[in-house]
Amino acid sequence: MDEVAAAIADPVRRRILELLRDRQLTAGRIAEHFEISRPAISRHLRVLRESGLVRDAVVGRERHYQLDPAHFGDLIRWLSQFDQSERWERRFDALETEVHRTRRERRTGGSPYPKERTA
Amino acid sequence: MDEVAAAIADPVRRRILELLRDRQLTAGRIAEHFEISRPAISRHLRVLRESGLVRDAVVGRERHYQLDPAHFGDLIRWLSQFDQSERWERRFDALETEVHRTRRERRTGGSPYPKERTA
DNA sequence: CGGAAGCGTAACCGGTGGGTTACATATTCT
DNA sequence: AGAATATGTAACCCACCGGTTACGCTTCCG
Incomplete structure (x- = not known):
């Protein structure tokens, strides 16, 4: 490298x-x-x-x-270890929570945005 | 850079x-x-x-x-343009839009694929 | 076959990079 | 105040890097 x-x-x-x-x-x-x-x-x-x-x-x-x-790849990965502030993590987290929220809603049969819809 | x-x-x-x-x-x-x-x-x-x-x-x-x-970040991005395998940027983008579309459709009660639109 | 085309290597050379020692400067300690 | 500590700067030296010109080796083509 x-x-x-x-x-x-x-x-x-x-x-x-x-x-x-x-x-x-x-x-x-x-x-x-x-x-x-x-x-x-x-x-x-x-x-x-x-x-x-x-x-x-x-x-x-x-x-x-x-x-x-x-x-x-090797150099990219080496550099990436310093770049924790880069938005990947945040994008990933955001996407992850969104997916989980969707799953939870499907399970409970609730609407996507609980507060705006009752039945 | x-x-x-x-x-x-x-x-x-x-x-x-x-x-x-x-x-x-x-x-x-x-x-x-x-x-x-x-x-x-x-x-x-x-x-x-x-x-x-x-x-x-x-x-x-x-x-x-x-x-x-x-x-x-700058150098990482510059390097990434050469590494096809590190091209998960595209994959991630695709996944992200997919998830967002799914949620949007659930919210509007529309069918999964716009072209099948009930109207 | 013999010259031209396409590339690489060898030898040389000036500038820069990274190491050292010696020194300057600012802060803490007694 | 004066000594010790923490760190950077200056001056110097050598090795390496990147450029050039000259040359050698294949391959194509008349």
């Missing part, structure tokens, strides 16, 4: 990941989006490869790069 | 964040957990402070550090 964090720290590598988000690209196509030299891109791609965030497939003289979404 | 990614890239800083996960600590207490010199820790703390991941409160001659969970 250390490699993933390091890989993500560089802005060029982050842009590469964004480029690969929904399409597959060759090294050359990726390089076209940047001003820096192709060897520089090549090394960024190696870092991404070794971190596991990206996989490559050799096709003739080209190399097709694509995301490997599996390796994002 | 660039600063956050850079802050997280260092293993010492990641351990500091873990230390601060559920308790508040002074700079000295934090430094006790590491072999490196205190000035080194002090600079790591500055990086964390400037990235917004951590806040400090001066108490006498001590500085109490604590997490600022708000700033983790």
Whole structure:
């Protein structure tokens, strides 16, 4: 996971990941989006490869790069442990209580909002 | 968000964040957990402070550090866009709307699916 | 076969990051 | 007031990172 964090720290590598988000690209196509030299891109791609965030497939003289979404999970989970204030918990709690309330109402045959309806 | 990614890239800083996960600590207490010199820790703390991941409160001659969970969200969301499996956001949304629809229908006495509307 | 195309690696180089020691500053204790 | 405590800053050093140019290896194509 250390490699993933390091890989993500560089802005060029982050842009590469964004480029690969929904399409597959060759090294050359990726390089076209940047001003820096192709060897520089090549090394960024190696870092991404070794971190596991990206996989490559050799096709003739080209190399097709694509995301490997599996390796994002570890870092996401690590970060999430600090993010207890994020609304997930609250949304979950809200949904949970709503479901329970609905079940209770079904059981007792009462209407959804007890106070506004008697029979 | 660039600063956050850079802050997280260092293993010492990641351990500091873990230390601060559920308790508040002074700079000295934090430094006790590491072999490196205190000035080194002090600079790591500055990086964390400037990235917004951590806040400090001066108490006498001590500085109490604590997490600022708000700033983790941006990076988490950015990472999540790549992780399809972590795509339970969509599943959750679907479940949420489903539950709400069910309750609404019960309340109005309508049938489960609008297209079957009795009228 | 021979040149062009597509990529990666090697060697080099300047800037930055993270470590250290020495020092400055503010607060607490006696 | 003066010593000890808690912490940050400054100056310095070395290792690593990210950039460049030069080069090597395959693969495609005339």
